[in-house]
Amino acid sequence: xxxxxxxxxxxxxxxxxxxxxxxxxxxxxxxxxxxxxxxxxxxxxxxxxxxxxxxxxxxxxxxxxxxxxxxxxxxxxxxxxxxxxxxxxxxxxxxxxxxxxxxxxxxxxxxxxxxxxxxxxxxxxxxxxxxxxxxxxxxxxxxxxxxxxxxxxxxxxxxxxxxxxxxxxxxxxxxxxxxxxxxxxxxxxxxxxxxxxxxxxxxxxxxxxxxxxxxxxxxxxxxxxxxxxxxxxxxxxxxxxxxxxxxxxxxxxxxxxxxxxxxxxxxxxxxxxxxxxxxxxxxxxxxxxxxxxxxxxxxxxxxxxxxxxxxxxxxxxxxxxxxxxxxxxxxxxxx
Ligand code: AHG
Ligand code: MN
Ligand code: MN
Numbered sequence: 153x154x155x156x157x158x159x160x161x162x163x164x165x166x167x168x169x170x171x172x173x174x175x176x177x178x179x180x181x182x183x184x185x186x187x188x189x190x191x192x193x194x195x196x197x198x199x200x201x202x203x204x205x206x207x208x209x210x211x212x213x214x215x216x217x218x219x220x221x222x223x224x225x226x227x228x229x230x231x232x233x234x235x236x237x238x239x240x241x242x243x244x245x246x247x248x249x250x251x252x253x254x255x256x257x258x259x260x261x262x263x264x265x266x267x268x269x270x271x272x273x274x275x276x277x278x279x280x281x282x283x284x285x286x287x288x289x290x291x292x293x294x295x296x297x298x299x300x301x302x303x304x305x306x307x308x309x310x311x312x313x314x315x316x317x318x319x320x321x322x323x324x325x326x327x328x329x330x331x332x333x334x335x336x337x338x339x340x341x342x343x344x345x346x347x348x349x350x351x352x353x354x355x356x357x358x359x360x361x362x363x364x365x366x367x368x369x370x371x372x373x374x375x376x377x378x379x380x381x382x383x384x385x386x387x388x389x390x391x392x393x394x395x396x397x398x399x400x401x402x403x404x405x406x407x408x409x410x411x412x413x414x415x416x417x418x419x420x421x422x423x424x425x426x427x428x429x430x431x432x433x434x435x436x437x438x439x440x441x442x443x444x445x446x447x448x449x450x451x452x453x454x455x456x457x458x459x460x461x462x463x464x465x466x467x468x469x470x471x472x473x474x475x476x477x478x479x480x481x482x483x484x485x486x487x
Contacts, residue, residue, distance in 0.1 A: 158184055158321070158332050158341040165325060176309060176325070179236040179260055179285065184321060184341055186230035187281055187313040190223050190266070191334060194279060194315040203274050211246040211463055212428075219273050220244055223266035223281065236260050238288040239295025241462050243431055248462065250294045260308065261286045261295055263431040263462070268312070269397025278316035280399025284435040285309040297462050300430060304455035310435035314399045322348070322406065324442040329406065350445035351409035354472035356391045358401050359413040366417035370450060370482035375413075398427065402436050402470075406443055411475040415450065416467035425449075425467040429459050433468050446476035450483040 156164070162177040193200045206216040224244035231237060232251055236258035240249040243265045251257050264283040272279050285308045289299050311323040319334035321341050331345025357378050364372070381389030393410070395401055401412045416424045427433050437447030437454035447454040447470035457466060469479050 154343055154346055156343045158343070161330065161332075161343050165327065168327075175236050175258060176260070176285070179231075179234065179258070179262075180309060180311075180323065180325075182231055182234045182236070183262070183283055183311070184313075186227050187319075187321060188334065188339065188341075189226055189230065190281060191313070191315050191319040193222065193226075194219070194273075195319075197276065210244050212243070214270075216244065217267070217270045217273055219279075220267050220270050227264055227266045227281070231262065234258070237262055237295075238291045238293070239299065240264070241297075241300050241430060242266060243428060243463075246463075248295050248297055248300065257288075257291050257294070259288055259291045261288050261300055263300060263434075265428070265431045268399045268432070269395070272395070272397050277395065278314055278397050278400040280312050280314040280397060282312040282399060282431055282435050283310065284431055284438070300462050301459040303458050304429075304434035304437055307434060307438050307455075310438040312399050312402065312435065312439070314397075314403050316400060316403075320345075320403065322403065322439060324439050326438075326442065329439055329443040331406070345407075348406045348443050350405055350440060350443040350472055352444070352473045354405075354409035354411060354475055355388045356393060356408075356410040357413070357475070358393045358395070358404075358410060359415075360394055360396070361392075363417055363419075366419045367415055368417070368450075368486075370479065370486050371413060371415040373482050374479045398432060398436065402439065405440070405445065405471045409472045411471040411479070412468070413479070414468045423465050425465045427465060427468045429454075429457060429464045429466045430462055433457075433466050436468070437470060440470045444473065445471050446473045446480075448476055448480050450480060 166172045202219045206218045206221045235256040238257045241263040269279040309325045313321045321332045329348040332341035333344040378390040449467045
């Protein structure tokens with residue numbers, strides 16, 4: 153019901169599921185608390201002393217920003233003690249992060265991108281946090297990397313927070329997609345966008361066109377047709393957006409439709425795409441599908457991909473169903 157606080161909403165969801173123990177509700181509240189703390193730091197900008205480079209690289213070989221490191225530490229500190237997890241995977245840590253011996257372990261695993269859209273921090277554009285929750289195969293021992301290698305269809309819950317003009321939290325537990333806005337006066341996420349739906353059709357695409365020369369033929373064809381619009385055989389003309397924060401792009405798609413592509417390209421065979429499966433593509437794929445959209449690598453449903461590595465990258469094409477289906481069709485036509 154609009155106006156419900158996050159905890160109230162989760163308790164109502166929990167009561168609809170007779171087998172629920174409440175552990176997931178509590179875990180999601182802990183994630184939301186971490187997001188509130190991160191929202192506060194992001195919102196203070198230069199005043200929090202967190203802008204600029206950290207002077208280190210992460211496991212992906214990417215230069216870390218101070219805020220990448222700080223948000224990673226905030227997520228770990230907010231979640232390690234809760235008793236709901238047996239391990240965590242973060243974009244900013246090479247190996248799974250164990251739960252300290254001092255704390256009990258729980259039945260879930262979490263994979264997160266603590267700060268998505270890092271290139272936007274210093275220029276004051278939207279950034280966010282993305283997370284995916286899985287069941288731990290064995291909660292009596294610390295989680296290992298293979299425990300996380302589950303296809304996205306096995307996600308129990310997924311969500312993301314956008315630190316934009318307003319801070320919003322988007323959540324799915326496999327029963328639709330709901331959006332909450334942070335009311336800073338009371339410190340609560342309030343349900344403002346119940347049952348978000350991705351329109352099946354769109355005339356808006358999002359892609360980093362500076363990579364065009366590296367794309368595969370089906371993506372070249374699709375974007376070329378969008379650019380030429382009614383002059384090139386499409387029934388409409390297209391508009392383009394590229395924010396370079398997936399959280400902001402997916403939020404826009406959930407609000408008014410659109411297609412987002414970060415395709416595979418031939419720059420580096422070791423990196424089939426830019427986005428990471430476990431903590432970017434899978435949670436976003438789950439959310440988009442739950443909103444009635446589609447999410448594919450071009451050749452396979454994202455949620456069906458069997459992970460082989462915790463930091464594995466995949467091509468991502470997601471959003472309005474009819475446009476995603478068209479791009480997938482172009483891939484099948486090329487083989
Ligand atoms: P991150 O900041 O976690 O590394 O992720 C950034 C991602 C995604 O949010 C965005 O869509 C894309 O990378 C931007 O990539 P380009 O800089 O190549 O446009
Ligand atoms: Mn990211
Ligand atoms: Mn990140």
